Amino acid sequence: MITVLCGGVGGSRLLLSLAAVLPAERITAIVNTGDDDWFHGLYVSPDPDIITYALAGEVDPERGWGLRGDTFRWLESLRRFGHDTWFQIGDRDLATHLHRTRLMGDGVPLSEIIADIAHAFGVGVRLLPMSDDRVRTIVTSGGEDLPFQEYLVHRHAPDNVTQIRFDGADAARAAPGVLAAIAAAEAIIIAPSNPIGSIGPILAVPGIRDAIAAAAVPRVAVSPIVGGRSLQPPAAEMLRGLGFPVDAPGVARVYAGLIDALVIDESDAADAARVEAAGARPLISRTLMRDDASRRALALAVLAAARVTP
16 A cells, blocks of 8 residues: 645645556555635635546546536535635535535534545545644734735735744544544655645654654655646745745755755756755656646656555
């Protein structure tokens, strides 16, 4: 089994790549839930949903989130009553949130809900939230404290993040199966997700960072920074604002003590020595997942770095 820490679009794409070369039952994903929030009375889990939809082959390919071909008529109708509708929930996507919220009202823990939704979509990869407890990612930007979705989706990440905190993380416990998945893994992989905003909340849950630091198996991360730019916002704004360079060595610094190797894009080959100086063995590959061939090539490169045989 390989265990993958992930969140959002970057995580979904790497998981899809890995699932193309490995049996789904060999993959366990620990997913960020720090972005979760309430909208219109519904509990929304953006990262688990993106990953579920992607693995089910139903994600919108252009946006990278939501369901393919979805419409937004209910939101248009809701706007008539003066409600703020900046957070987009599609008509078909709405069913997922209604189902989740109903189960939560019945006292079902988030880990069971995520597994139930994944099963309903025919997803074979095991999906685990980082915690069943509520953890909220709050960023300080432009002098304001903002929930992550407010900063990214509503404000469009206009400014660098000068501080970040994960409210509730100190009192949270890793979800059932999370620490066991790390302990039993033949390799641990960190997806090319936002190192601060997506992987940071996972590592903030007590016990998870220590378990990864102590793991005696290959630990490999894929850089989400290519040519000095983040593949998905707001990774660059967060790295820069918190004092990390927006490059592959900056990613290596964030993960110092947690990874043995960092897969970097061919365009960043000149940074290899600085990545190594930051404590990670650099592995050069094409990291942009634009089609089936490039996705498969990256998955095989990551598995080779992790000494995992497909």
